[in-house]
Amino acid sequence: MEAAVFLVDKNARIKNVNESFTKLFHKTQDQVYNELCGNAIGCIFPIREETDCGKTYYCENCELRKSIFKCFKNKEEVQRKIIQREFYIDNQLYLKFFYIIANYFQYNNDEFILVMIHDISELEKARRELKELNDLKNKFLGIVAHDLKNPIATINMASNYLLENCDLENIKDTTKLLEMIHNSSNFMRDLVDNLLDVSKIESGKLVLKKRKIDYINFLKEVLEFNKITARNRLINIILEIKENHFPKVSLDKNRIKQVLNNLVENAIKFSPEESQIIIKVRKRNENELITEIIDFGPGIPDNEINNLFKEFHTTGIRAKNGAKSTGLGLAICKKIIEKHSGEIGVKSEVGKGSTFYFSLPIN
Structure with missing residues (x-):
């Protein structure tokens, strides 16, 4: 989808929107004309508090408002921000990630800010999923290394002892060491089998x-x-x-x-x-x-x-x-x-x- 674009005046009231704005927020030009920015785009804070954009407890920290008024103050400065917030669209609440670009310009001696909103929610969702997968991979490697290290150390210790101190007359101690080797190798076999099963299932290869x-x-x-x-x-x-x-x-x-x-x-x-x-x-x-x-x-x-x-x-x-x-x-x-x-x-x-x-x- 193309960027949703709208114009705001010095009071942060919307003066014009493009078609992509209507597609994103499900509101037409007539519905949002002269509306305050936050109210027009369904920001959760003014709607929840039933007040105007600019009067909620959150507004002074709003990156969109700060960008708009900073552009007016500094004239030609361009502001770029990523915001994460919940918005009401068709009375349903959605968590959105927006990449916002705010540009100052003049027309017929009037000052405006042109705001472009790129909806990057799906991209951000994919990025977070990739991060979770990467974190899971790192956790997996750490757990597997730890879980394999202990039985391998046990097998190494027990087998070395048997090689160096093999005493057929002391069958009780020998049997105990062999049991340790057997149990440790079984644990490693189970871990590898389970890892192969997880890999097969996650890759969709389990038939x-x-x-x-x-x-x-x-x-x-x-x-x-x-x-x-x-x-x-x-x-x-x-x-x-x-x-x-x-x-x-x-x-x-x-x-x-x-x-x-x-x-x-x-x-x-x-x-x-x-x-x-x-x-x-x-x-x-x-x-x-x-x-x-x-x-x-x-x-x-x-x-x-x-x-x-x-x-x-x-x-x-x-x-x-x-x-x-x-x-x-x-x-x-x-x-x-x-x-x-x-x-x-x-x-x-x-x-x-x-x-x-x-x-x-x-x-």
Whole structure:
């Protein structure tokens, strides 16, 4: 769009506008003629305070007004400013970023300021998104470097010790060091796998291989593996099914298995020994299937719930078995479920436990 242009007199009242002004502010020449500048362009401050432009608490700091009156004072000086402000357009409030150029000129011995407004809101939005991506990239590099540094150091230390002090008779210490190497390498493998998943999803390269399956039988198969891990900590996994019959569900088995494993493994991590985890399956309506994973662990504080499904976010709650988190698992789960046109969420109460749930469309 061409620049919105308007003329103002020494009182900052509009005397003329171009067609682009009308397109930007949705006001014609007749509607704004002799109106004060701020009122004419829908500035939030005079409209909110129901007063004239120049009389609000903000007006003395307004870069547009200051530019106009500085041009009048210094005659030929050109003013260029970027302003960020909310404006009412058709009674709707919009945050706008304007690049403003103010020029002084005379016509028939009258003095005017020609104001040109370039709407750079979309450009500014893109710039901010790029900055957020750059900040996220820097955060990502820092987190990955930190998360990989610790297990690599552990592997290096344990393997060096084994090479220098290998004692087959002291099998207990040797086994402990091998377990450290094994756990550290597993963490690095999980981190790399998760990073590859995030990259694939964000680049739009995640293609679901859907087919219709018996969801309950599929769920039972997935839980059999998790029950082995749970038994090591004397945790009982119980499957509760609300209905006698479910229609087949169209899904990508590997990806939904990934979601279920992540949610159930998290429940095991944070559950106390000799407790139970309940898996419930029900229909929310004729078109949606809900799966709930309920644990009786420490729960999640309210101030951490909103960030739970964001990349690299981990809670302040420590896992009962001391296991570390990459901070990517739940973010990946969210993207997989949304790719299936479902939703994922959590309800939690500190001291009582958490319920993670996700929906899948039946049809």
